[in-house]
Amino acid sequence: MDFDKVIKERRSVRKFHSKKPNWRHIIEAFETGLQGPIAGNISSVRFILVDDPVIIAKLTEASQQDFVAEASYVAVVCSDPIDTIRSYGKELGEMYVRQQAGAAIENFLLKLVDLGLAGCWVGAFDEEQVRSALKIPDNIYIEAIIPVGYSIDKSPRKKHPSLDRSIYFNKYKMRFMKPRKEVEAL
Numbered sequence: 001m002d003f004d005k006v007i008k009e010r011r012s013v014r015k016f017h018s019k020k021p022n023w024r025h026i027i028e029a030f031e032t033g034l035q036g037p038i039a040g041n042i043s044s045v046r047f048i049l050v051d052d053p054v055i056i057a058k059l060t061e062a063s064q065q066d067f068v069a070e071a072s073y074v075a076v077v078c079s080d081p082i083d084t085i086r087s088y089g090k091e092l093g094e095m096y097v098r099q100q101a102g103a104a105i106e107n108f109l110l111k112l113v114d115l116g117l118a119g120c121w122v123g124a125f126d127e128e129q130v131r132s133a134l135k136i137p138d139n140i141y142i143e144a145i146i147p148v149g150y151s152i153d154k155s156p157r158k159k160h161p162s163l164d165r166s167i168y169f170n171k172y173k174m175r176f177m178k179p180r181k182e183v184e185a186l
């Protein structure tokens with residue numbers, strides 16, 4: 001699919017068709033997730049693919065978001081920070097693994113769209129409940145729960161922030177690009 005079309009078509013889907021996706025497509029999207037930038041190229045992102053309805057029910061309970069239960073697959077994204085922290089120290093290492101998890105999640109969500117699938121980044125959940133449902137060790141960060149399926153969500157696409165409110169030139173809050181001569185005269 002065309003790059004801009006994938007970007008524009010990606011949206012958070014909270015209603016899924018009962019048809020089960022091909023799990024190979026989700027694995028393919030994980031592979032795309034792992035192609036994002038990574039500090040020092042040190043691996044930290046881990047994916048768990050869940051199709052056990054009992055576990056999906058526990059994830060639904062942990063997030064208190066009923067639509068999670070509609071999906072026949074739920075991807076859980078985690079980070080193992082140990083090697084990144086060893087290389088960059090605790091503060092930077094922790095920040096880097098969180099940032100690269102975000103990059104991986106976005107890549108994953110975009111590839112789902114490319115494959116005709118959809119998902120929703122669920123970040124609000126009871127961490128201990130998710131940890132216990134999936135037997136995730138205490139040293140592993142839980143980044144997101146992503147129900148995956150075929151969209152039947154007819155709600156309108158959200159309006160995203162406008163460019164003119166989000167972009168500055170040369171300095172923070174500078175809303176205009178000054179003609180070169182004026183900048184040099186400053």
Ligand SMILES: Cc1cc2nc3c(=O)[nH]c(=O)nc-3n(C[C@H](O)[C@H](O)[C@H](O)COP(=O)(O)O)c2cc1C
Nearest residue numbers: 010011012013014065120121122123124125157158
């Ligand atoms: C860090 C993060 C956490 C989020 N957590 C939730 C969540 O718990 N439940 C939910 O329905 N959507 C969640 N979302 C999705 C946002 O609500 C959604 O991306 C936003 O409203 C923009 O809509 P769009 O994704 O359809 O473009 C989360 C998104 C991010 C980036």
